Amino acid sequence: xxxxxxxxxxxxxxxxxxxxxxxxxxxxxxxxxxxxxxxxxxxxxxxxxxxxxxxxxxxxxxxxxxxxxxxxxxxxxxxxxxxxxxxxxxxxxxxxxxxxxxxxxxxxxxxxxxxxxxxxxxxxxxxxxxxxxxxxxxxxxxxxxxxxxxxxxxxxxxxxxxxxxxxxxxxxxxxxxxxxxxxxxxxxxxxxxxxxxxxxxxxxxxxxxxxxxxxxxxxxxxxxxxxxxxxxxxxxxxxxxxxxxxxxxxxxxxxxxxxxxxxxxxxxxxxxxxxxxxxxxxxxxxxxxxxxxxxxxxxxxxxxxxxxxxxxxxxxxxxxxxxxxxxxxxxxxxxxxxxxxxxxxxxxxxxxxxxxxxxxxxxxxxxxxxxxxxxxxxxxxxxxxxxxxxxxxxxxxxxxxxxxxxxxxxxxxxxxxxxxxxxxxxxxxxxxxxxxxxxxxxxxxxxxxxxxxxxxxxxxxxxxxxxxxxxxxxxxxxxxxxxxxxxxxx
Numbered sequence: 001x002x003x004x005x006x007x008x009x010x011x012x013x014x015x016x017x018x019x020x021x022x023x024x025x026x027x028x029x030x031x032x033x034x035x036x037x038x039x040x041x042x043x044x045x046x047x048x049x050x051x052x053x054x055x056x057x058x059x060x061x062x063x064x065x066x067x068x069x070x071x072x073x074x075x076x077x078x079x080x081x082x083x084x085x086x087x088x089x090x091x092x093x094x095x096x097x098x099x100x101x102x103x104x105x106x107x108x109x110x111x112x113x114x115x116x117x118x119x120x121x122x123x124x125x126x127x128x129x130x131x132x133x134x135x136x137x138x139x140x141x142x143x144x145x146x147x148x149x150x151x152x153x154x155x156x157x158x159x160x161x162x163x164x165x166x167x168x169x170x171x172x173x174x175x176x177x178x179x180x181x182x183x184x185x186x187x188x189x190x191x192x193x194x195x196x197x198x199x200x201x202x203x204x205x206x207x208x209x210x211x212x213x214x215x216x217x218x219x220x221x222x223x224x225x226x227x228x229x230x231x232x233x234x235x236x237x238x239x240x241x242x243x244x245x246x247x248x249x250x251x252x253x254x255x256x257x258x259x260x261x262x263x264x265x266x267x268x269x270x271x272x273x274x275x276x277x278x279x280x281x282x283x284x285x286x287x288x289x290x291x292x293x294x295x296x297x298x299x300x301x302x303x304x305x306x307x308x309x310x311x312x313x314x315x316x317x318x319x320x321x322x323x324x325x326x327x328x329x330x331x332x333x334x335x336x337x338x339x340x341x342x343x344x345x346x347x348x349x350x351x352x353x354x355x356x357x358x359x360x361x362x363x364x365x366x367x368x369x370x371x372x373x374x375x376x377x378x379x380x381x382x383x384x385x386x387x388x389x390x391x392x393x394x395x396x397x398x399x400x401x402x403x404x405x406x407x408x409x410x411x412x413x414x415x416x417x418x419x420x421x422x423x424x425x426x427x428x429x430x431x432x433x434x435x436x437x438x439x440x441x442x443x444x445x446x447x448x449x450x451x452x453x454x455x456x457x458x459x460x461x462x463x464x465x466x467x468x469x470x471x472x473x474x475x476x477x478x479x480x481x482x483x484x485x486x487x488x489x490x
Contacts, residue, residue: 021213038341042328049197056218058228071209086123090171094113109329110332110335118456119171130180135148146487146489147486152181229252243419268422277449281427285300294397303317314363344374354389360385361381419464422467434449
């Protein structure tokens, strides 16, 4: 830990900072406003944090802009070593971060631990990518000059993260930004600010200089983000969230011609062909559907099964879903926690009720348990008509609607029958068929015979209304760099 400061921070609910983190220090919001953070498993307020104002947002931009030149001038290896130190710290404090994530998001502790490991891997990956910012030297075809291409940090970045993966979505953006030499203002979701604030302390302990990372919890997101996007010093926006909000932010960013990365909504199809390994297909479906209780943009949203095996798959999938243990994520025996809030659960319940009213048949679940917390039972519905909302909208909950198809052509048509194109899943023993389907599916990512595709070393992102740009891999680093061409003669 050459670059660490040795602060020995304790990352617990009682010990982390609860104010705004600006210019390397903690401070109250300009109007002293605060808001509560709720545990979705109990519906109880577990903490209060500072509620950033537009004034605070511009102060954070100022801090990031002031810190930018010195951070960009640091040797790439030094920036990488700071990220490597942050990786080591996050792994060392994995349990504490996992408990914070579970408390504020509701996800099961086992999943929260996996998220922390996943989040840390982005820091390790970009600690290595920091030294791989490469350019180009060539001779112009005319022979009159040399073509020199260099890449430089884009500048101040506004990062907006969702509540479903509060650690991983932050490090997936912070990692490449810092590796590239940029400074950032992170605005976490109002449902899950505690993890972001704990990360601020962790990065400080890792040796990130004041102003390079600033964290602004707020429930006044629209005004706060708009204020930052109107500031000419902001040159990059990275957003993960709904397509509806993404459209609004793109319009605002256009006023200052801000470079944007958008990881937006999904409506992932899960295709099961008749020659699929049924044990593997069911196991993959459980992962693809129930990761974070279905509250994931990569969650399987629509299940299409070839007619000859539809009954078998549906029954086996329903039996597996019926065995999932619900409860507080802090209970080691629990496999799925609550949904994040009352509004999310209400939407999930409405989608199920409408599908059932349209002729859908519930094989398991379909109910709100009689207990505190925003729980909803894992649900499988068959015989759902294609025009049902549950097939057209992102569910963001533990609900699996199933329909059948007859041919590969029909499966591809169904998979592509949406404005979204984030991820798709294909199950078949025939690799040539799988690759042929994968090539024709209109999505940025395809999982073949597996239920999860995310990897820090792979480019994550969607087609169509599911987003712009990529996160992860070397592609993610390029999102935070500007290209400069120099014509030189010698």
